[in-house]
Amino acid sequence: MSRWRMALLLLAGVGYAGISHWMMLFHAAEPWAVGVLLGPLWLTALGLAGSRFGTPGLAVAGLAGVLGFALVLRGEAGDPNRLYMLQHVGINALLCGWFGGTLRRDRLSLIGQFAQRIHPLSPTMHDYTRRVTWVWTAYFALIALASVVVYATLPFAAWSVLANLLTPLMVGILFVGEYLLRYRLHPEFERTRLIDTVRAFYSAPTDRPAARQ
Numbered sequence: 001m002s003r004w005r006m007a008l009l010l011l012a013g014v015g016y017a018g019i020s021h022w023m024m025l026f027h028a029a030e031p032w033a034v035g036v037l038l039g040p041l042w043l044t045a046l047g048l049a050g051s052r053f054g055t056p057g058l059a060v061a062g063l064a065g066v067l068g069f070a071l072v073l074r075g076e077a078g079d080p081n082r083l084y085m086l087q088h089v090g091i092n093a094l095l096c097g098w099f100g101g102t103l104r105r106d107r108l109s110l111i112g113q114f115a116q117r118i119h120p121l122s123p124t125m126h127d128y129t130r131r132v133t134w135v136w137t138a139y140f141a142l143i144a145l146a147s148v149v150v151y152a153t154l155p156f157a158a159w160s161v162l163a164n165l166l167t168p169l170m171v172g173i174l175f176v177g178e179y180l181l182r183y184r185l186h187p188e189f190e191r192t193r194l195i196d197t198v199r200a201f202y203s204a205p206t207d208r209p210a211a212r213q
Helices: 003-026 030-074 079-100 110-116 125-153 158-186 194-203
Strands: none
Touching: 079 110, 079 125, 079 158, 110 125, 125 158
């Protein structure tokens, strides 16, 4: 992935977050807005179903999405604000399960899989990447919980700020903060560029047994 492509993806992400916040505040009940805003959940479901269950899973997820959008267009999907909250909770819960599912003792943690695509893992790196995976797992769990609490106790505008603005901002802070902290805690680790870390993330790893060197 080139730097220009990464910059464009970052710009697109920032733009989508701002547009999502605007649509949720001023066009939340419009069928077209519901379709645009719930699209990420459907795409996530398609990707997961296709990777885990192949063509049958992809077909089921695709059909479920079409039926869901049909209900939205007919106005029979319920409160759109609740749908937005459920999407936010669902995506973070899926990410929590994805990261947390690799923390079994006989598996290489997800962050370890990313790191192994850049350089071999020493035993110290193996343990460190496992702890970082725990941090990300806890983060996604806390965001999912916070989403429900804020939606239930505060105005919808406050929830939209959390979901569309603060959530991606905190992901960026956690990602960059871990990168900067890594070499303060472990100066012996092999140096990598931040762009290499991002490339490793977008190269989908496969779950594999842990191997200590």
